[in-house]
Amino acid sequence: MMANQSDATRNNSVGPVLRSGEIADAVIQALEEDNPGKEFVIQDHLAYVRIETENECIVRRETLERALGRPFQMPELEVNLTSFSGRIETTDTTMRFYLEKRL
Amino acid sequence: MAALGILSRFEGDAHIKVVNVDTEMSFDELAAACKVHSVGLHVPEQPGKTLRVRRTTETDDAPPFPPGMKVEEAKLGHLDCLDIYFT
Amino acid sequence: MALLERSEWYDIARATNWSPRYVTEGDLFPGDLADPYHLPTTAWEAYDEPYKVSYREYVKVQREKDAGVYSVKAALHRSNYYNLAGPEWMGILKLHYGAIPLTEYAACQLQGQNTRFGRAGSMRNMATFGMLDEMRHSQLQLFFPHELLARDRQFDWAHEAHHTKNWLIIGGRHCFDDVMMTRDAVTNSIMTSFIFETGFTNLQMVGLAADAESVGDFTFANLITSVQSDEARHAQLGIPLIDMMVKHGKTAEVQYAVDVGFWRLWRVFAVLTGIPMDYYIPLDKRHMSFKEFMHEWVIRQFERQLKDLGLERPWYWDIFLNDIEVHHHIQQGGVWSYRPTMWWHPVAGVGPAEREWLDRKYPGWNASFGHYWDTIIDSLLAGREDLTQQKVFPPICNICQIPIANRPGPPWKARAFQLDFEGRRYHFCTPVCRWIFESDPERYKQHESLVDMLVFGRFDPPTPETVLRYMGIGVVSEGGRDSNNYEWIEAYRGKHGHAAKGQVSPLSDCSLGFKGGRKLFILSRFEGDGHVKTVEVDTDFTMDELARYCAQFSVGHHVPDQPGRVLRVRRTTSHDDAPVFARTMRFDDCQPRQMDSFDIFFADN
Numbered sequence: 179m180m181a182n183q184s185d186a187t188r189n190n191s192v193g194p195v196l197r198s199g200e201i202a203d204a205v206i207q208a209l210e211e212d213n214p215g216k217e218f219v220i221q222d223h224l225a226y227v228r229i230e231t232e233n234e235c236i237v238r239r240e241t242l243e244r245a246l247g248r249p250f251q252m253p254e255l256e257v258n259l260t261s262f263s264g265r266i267e268t269t270d271t272t273m274r275f276y277l278e279k280r281l
Numbered sequence: 282m283a284a285l286g287i288l289s290r291f292e293g294d295a296h297i298k299v300v301n302v303d304t305e306m307s308f309d310e311l312a313a314a315c316k317v318h319s320v321g322l323h324v325p326e327q328p329g330k331t332l333r334v335r336r337t338t339e340t341d342d343a344p345p346f347p348p349g350m351k352v353e354e355a356k357l358g359h360l361d362c363l364d365i366y367f368t
Numbered sequence: 369m370a371l372l373e374r375s376e377w378y379d380i381a382r383a384t385n386w387s388p389r390y391v392t393e394g395d396l397f398p399g400d401l402a403d404p405y406h407l408p409t410t411a412w413e414a415y416d417e418p419y420k421v422s423y424r425e426y427v428k429v430q431r432e433k434d435a436g437v438y439s440v441k442a443a444l445h446r447s448n449y450y451n452l453a454g455p456e457w458m459g460i461l462k463l464h465y466g467a468i469p470l471t472e473y474a475a476c477q478l479q480g481q482n483t484r485f486g487r488a489g490s491m492r493n494m495a496t497f498g499m500l501d502e503m504r505h506s507q508l509q510l511f512f513p514h515e516l517l518a519r520d521r522q523f524d525w526a527h528e529a530h531h532t533k534n535w536l537i538i539g540g541r542h543c544f545d546d547v548m549m550t551r552d553a554v555t556n557s558i559m560t561s562f563i564f565e566t567g568f569t570n571l572q573m574v575g576l577a578a579d580a581e582s583v584g585d586f587t588f589a590n591l592i593t594s595v596q597s598d599e600a601r602h603a604q605l606g607i608p609l610i611d612m613m614v615k616h617g618k619t620a621e622v623q624y625a626v627d628v629g630f631w632r633l634w635r636v637f638a639v640l641t642g643i644p645m646d647y648y649i650p651l652d653k654r655h656m657s658f659k660e661f662m663h664e665w666v667i668r669q670f671e672r673q674l675k676d677l678g679l680e681r682p683w684y685w686d687i688f689l690n691d692i693e694v695h696h697h698i699q700q701g702g703v704w705s706y707r708p709t710m711w712w713h714p715v716a717g718v719g720p721a722e723r724e725w726l727d728r729k730y731p732g733w734n735a736s737f738g739h740y741w742d743t744i745i746d747s748l749l750a751g752r753e754d755l756t757q758q759k760v761f762p763p764i765c766n767i768c769q770i771p772i773a774n775r776p777g778p779p780w781k782a783r784a785f786q787l788d789f790e791g792r793r794y795h796f797c798t799p800v801c802r803w804i805f806e807s808d809p810e811r812y813k814q815h816e817s818l819v820d821m822l823v824f825g826r827f828d829p830p831t832p833e834t835v836l837r838y839m840g841i842g843v844v845s846e847g848g849r850d851s852n853n854y855e856w857i858e859a860y861r862g863k864h865g866h867a868a869k870g871q872v873s874p875l876s877d878c879s880l881g882f883k884g885g886r887k888l889f890i891l892s893r894f895e896g897d898g899h900v901k902t903v904e905v906d907t908d909f910t911m912d913e914l915a916r917y918c919a920q921f922s923v924g925h926h927v928p929d930q931p932g933r934v935l936r937v938r939r940t941t942s943h944d945d946a947p948v949f950a951r952t953m954r955f956d957d958c959q960p961r962q963m964d965s966f967d968i969f970f971a972d973n
């Protein structure tokens with residue numbers, strides 16, 4: 179893992195870093211549903227969960243509500259979103275993580 | 282006789298230290314004055330070896346000052362950095 | 369009544385720019401406070417924050433965050449956690465709370481500047497939320513340690529540290545004054561929102577939370593990750609600015625701001641976060657090494673984002689990668705060696721198992737830092753705690769304000785990088801700090817480090833005690849001592865590869881006071897002792913006094929006492945046959961020179 183720090187920047191990983199708990203579990207479920215065919219790497223760091231995939235991923239309010247079994251407003255995600263890799267784009271019904279350039 | 286602050290870059294020590302010396306001292310005495318702030322604190326003694334002093338340079342290859350030479354004669358500036366090293 | 373979706377009204381709500389009629393645009397947004405890069409008005413009109421939030425949503429979400437933080441605190445209030453937490457964890461909390469809460473207030477002022485001087489309505493909008501965020505962070509992180517104050521006065525540093533001139537606080541303040549408090553709204557957004565809040569705060573607020581969870585301090589883990597959830601949002605303030613700058617041909621200016629800000633924040637955060645992660649967290653609770661966290665958060669995540677924005681990694685990248693292997697390790701040595709200057713009790717963290725871990729995570733640690741700690745361990749095993757206390761000051765870097773230090777032991781990399789500028793000599797830890805100074809000397813040249821002040825005669829009297837008080841030690845609370853009263857050295861007793869050396873300090877205590885003669889270093893070659901020792905003596909001593917003075921550093925340390933016998937003195941020669949001096953003879957009368965060697969030996973009379 180630590181083999182070559184200089185090359186570590188060469189990655190195209192994007193995705194949320196969430197506080198561990200119910201929301202993180204639901205987001206993982208929703209992401210897998212909303213981004214078919216994408217492989218997610220999920221790292222559990224006790225206090226936080228890092229969720230990553232290549233280039234782009236999106237999480238939709240509707241899917242998240244189904245995963246949680248209750249109504250959910252996208253801004254509520256902020257309570258648990260401690261960080262993320264890549265860039266972010268927020269709308270009323272989606273949160274998208276992406277990169278402009280591929281390395 | 283005048284007090285002079287120098288930077289002691291003592292061989293093997295991680296910390297550079299500000300040491301006050303007297304321009305009347307010889308470089309041997311200057312090395313001893315710097316030694317007490319490094320040896321036994323962060324650097325072990327090297328029995329049987331002697332200490333030499335040279336100016337700090339990028340390439341660690343300045344000629345050592347003659348041990349008996351007076352600090353005054355070296356025309357050091359305030360807070361000049363010196364290597365103190367074992368030989 | 370159905371509410372409109374946010375997107376249906378958001379653009380109108382954030383469009384708060386107007387055409388000034390009573391003042392010029394330039395008076396309203398002076399360049400050095402707002403935008404010295406003169407980005408065109410059309411560029412500002414296109415500013416679009418990526419992480420959107422309305423005030424209504426903001427209040428709702430923040431209320432929920434606070435409810436979470438306070439309820440965990442309340443639920444765990446009656447737990448016995450802080451009674452059981454070891455001194456190591458308490459040290460981390462004191463360091464964190466001393467360094468962070470009032471820095472959050474500084475960040476609040478930065479956001480205030482952007483709320484007023486951001487040239488886009490949406491930027492001002494984001495900054496307003498950022499300002500409220502930072503107020504929340506200060507308040508939370510003052511309130512939480514306040515509860516701990518009753519059990520330990522050192523927690524008072526949570527509120528007091530930034531009102532003191534403690535060296536480490538000066539280091540932090542100098543950095544944040546540079547990146548937060550004294551720049552324009554564009555540059556401070558690049559340096560603070562972008563570099564600090566998307567790069568380094570993750571280490572302290574999320575990385576450290578993993579360790580907090582592991583040691584069982586759920587209150588703290590919950591608090592700091594909640595704080596960082598605000599940062600993740602308002603940190604996005606900087607990204608549209610960087611996009612704008614790059615698009616309008618200001619790439620070199622952004623790159624400069626990134627290169628300066630990144631290095632400044634790195635130097636501070638390596639001390640703040642690196643030391644706790646690699647030395648204070650109990651070994652079995654360590655989640656990852658500081659280097660691994662750096663790898664995850666800064667290199668892999670943050671530097672990747674630099675590329676995405678069309679920027680390059682800083683020019684000093686190789687120096688930075690090397691610094692990850694060295695900087696916090698040697699500052700750990702410095703913090704421990706200068707423990708009376710700290711507001712917590714520093715942890716050594718170098719037991720045999722810890723050292724094995726360090727050498728595995730940082731190959732070569734033992735061959736370098738190991739020498740440094742072996743010397744300290746030897747002195748402690750020799751009963752010479754006094755030798756592990758530093759009595760002289762190190763030079764302090766005129767940019768990062770951190771003591772100049774580097775790899776110890778055989779690699780011997782410590783070096784001061786100096787610069788003579790306008791008649792004054794400046795000292796730097798690395799070529800990078802020197803480059804920062806030289807790139808803008810007007811900005812930095814006035815400041816005097818604590819060591820400059822000492823050298824310039826600002827302390828009266830110029831004693832360590834004066835400097836300690838100046839730093840708030842003994843004023844706000846007592847200073848630091850070894851966190852577990854040196855019990856950690858017991859693991860080395862009888863096993864350590866090196867014989868105890870018992871090197872003697874010239875300042876060592878002695879019931880025999882100095883008499884007012886010349887002070888002179890001599891080598892004490894004491895009968896039966898394996899070590900020759902450097903002792904500073906008084907030339908007015910009699911030979912009897914000289915012998916007794918030197919005996920205190922050998923008898924009981926490496927040589928058993930011989931009761932009923934007396935000590936005599938002679939010069940050291942190759943055949944041990946120099947004439948013995950009379951016991952009442954004045955030492956000066958043998959015309960000693962600095963570092964002459966004398967035998968001190970037992971005799972019947």
